[in-house]
Amino acid sequence: MIKIELADRVKNLPPYLFETIDEMKRQAVASGVDVIDLSIGDPDIPTPKHIVEAMQAAVAKPEHHQYPSYAGMLSYRTAVADWYKTRFNVTLDPKTEVLALLGSKEGIGHVPLAFVNPGDIVLVPSPGYPVYPVGTLFAGGESYIMPILEQNNYLPDFKIIPPDVLKRAKLMYLNYPNNPTSACAPKSFFEEAVALAKRHDIIICHDAAYSEVYFDDKPPVSFLEIEGAKEVGIEFHSLSKTYNMTGWRIGFAVGNAAVIAGLGRIKSQLDSGAFHAIQEASIAAIKTEDAVLAKLRNTFQERRDVMYAGLTGLGLKVNKPQASFYLWANVPKGYDSTSFVAHLLEKAGVLGTPGVGFGAPGEGYIRFALTQKIDRIKEAVERIKKVL
Numbered sequence: 001m002i003k004i005e006l007a008d009r010v011k012n013l014p015p016y017l018f019e020t021i022d023e024m025k026r027q028a029v030a031s032g033v034d035v036i037d038l039s040i041g042d043p044d045i046p047t048p049k050h051i052v053e054a055m056q057a058a059v060a061k062p063e064h065h066q067y068p069s070y071a072g073m074l075s076y077r078t079a080v081a082d083w084y085k086t087r088f089n090v091t092l093d094p095k096t097e098v099l100a101l102l103g104s105k106e107g108i109g110h111v112p113l114a115f116v117n118p119g120d121i122v123l124v125p126s127p128g129y130p131v132y133p134v135g136t137l138f139a140g141g142e143s144y145i146m147p148i149l150e151q152n153n154y155l156p157d158f159k160i161i162p163p164d165v166l167k168r169a170k171l172m173y174l175n176y177p178n179n180p181t182s183a184c185a186p187k188s189f190f191e192e193a194v195a196l197a198k199r200h201d202i203i204i205c206h207d208a209a210y211s212e213v214y215f216d217d218k219p220p221v222s223f224l225e226i227e228g229a230k231e232v233g234i235e236f237h238s239l240s241k242t243y244n245m246t247g248w249r250i251g252f253a254v255g256n257a258a259v260i261a262g263l264g265r266i267k268s269q270l271d272s273g274a275f276h277a278i279q280e281a282s283i284a285a286i287k288t289e290d291a292v293l294a295k296l297r298n299t300f301q302e303r304r305d306v307m308y309a310g311l312t313g314l315g316l317k318v319n320k321p322q323a324s325f326y327l328w329a330n331v332p333k334g335y336d337s338t339s340f341v342a343h344l345l346e347k348a349g350v351l352g353t354p355g356v357g358f359g360a361p362g363e364g365y366i367r368f369a370l371t372q373k374i375d376r377i378k379e380a381v382e383r384i385k386k387v388l
C-alpha cells in the first residue's frame, strides 16, 4: 500500500455539516427513535407530474444521448431568459447572459476558480451556505466573513468592512431569500451592494435559490432588477427548490456576460454539460402554470404557520419567514445551538440544524426545515413542548 495523503485543501476543510448530522440521525434511528427530521433543505413533495412526463418523453430521444453542449441548450437558455422577463422584467441575452448549471451548487462552488487568485479575498455572508467559503478555499482565496445579524435584519453591514479588505476583495456572495435565516433583502440593500461593487471592482454572485418559495403573495426581488446590477455580477438560480427537483441537478446562472463566460470556461474544462433530456424537461418546469406553483407555496405556507405559531407559543423567538422553507429560531437559555439540537434529538426525536454549522455568527440559533408533512410538523411542536 502506498502512502495516501489528502491535500491540505481537503485536510483544512471543516466537516461537512450535514454528514455530522446524518451520523447523529443514523444513531438515533438505529436505537429505535422515530425521528422527525427537520434538518435538511430537501422538499418531501415529488416533482410535479408534467415535468416527470416531459422527462419520460425526452429521455427516449436518441439525439439527447450524446454529449450535451457546455453552455446548455439554446432552447433551455431561452426559456430561462423568457421567464426572467416575465417574472422580474429583466432582459437577458440567452446566448451570452445565461449558462446552464448542474445544479446551482456546482456554479456557486466553481465561480471562484474563474476569478480568484491566491491571496484574493472573497466576501462571504455568515451564517450562510457552506459552499461559499469552501469554493473560495478550493480556489486558493481567503474568505472575509460578513456577519449577517438579527439586529441588522440579517443583512451584512458593508460600512464595517475595512478598506484594505475591500481593496483585495474580488468577489462577494449574497443570498436572499436567505438560507438559513429566511430573511429577504429590500431593493435598497441590493442598490448599496451594486454601488459598493462598482467602487471596488467586486463581482457580486447572488444566490437566489429560494426566490420562488415565498409567502403571503409577496414575491422577492431579483438582484438583477437593480440598475447597474448586470455590470457587476450574476445571479444563481436553481430548479431544485422551486419545482421540487433537488435530485435532477439542474440550475442556471444569469447576468454579466464576462462573468458568465469565465464560469463557462471553468465548466468546459471540468464537466460536459447537463443531460439534454433534463434540460428539455426543465423547459417544461420553467413554464409551469402559476396555479401549480401557488399550490406548492401554499403547502409550505401552511407548514410555516403551524411551526411559527407552535414555536412562538412555546416561548421561542422565531424570525417569521417571508420566503424559503426554513424557520430560524433562538435557542432557549442554558443551551448553545449544538447542545439544543442534541437535546431535541435525544429527548424529543426531533432533528434540527445547529446554527453554528452555518458559521460562528449562527451560534445561538437552530434551523428547522419545513420539509415534512403538516401532521409531522404538528407532532414535532408537541414533542418539543414536552422537553422544553
Ligand SMILES: *Cc1c(COP(=O)(O)O)cnc(C)c1O
Pocket (backbone or CB within 6 Å): 041, 102, 103, 104, 105, 106, 129, 175, 179, 207, 209, 237, 238, 239, 240, 241, 246, 249, 250, 251
Ligand atoms: C439548496 C440551495 C442551493 C442549491 O441547490 P442546487 O440543488 O445545487 O441547485 C443553493 N443555495 C442555497 C442557499 C441553497 O439552500
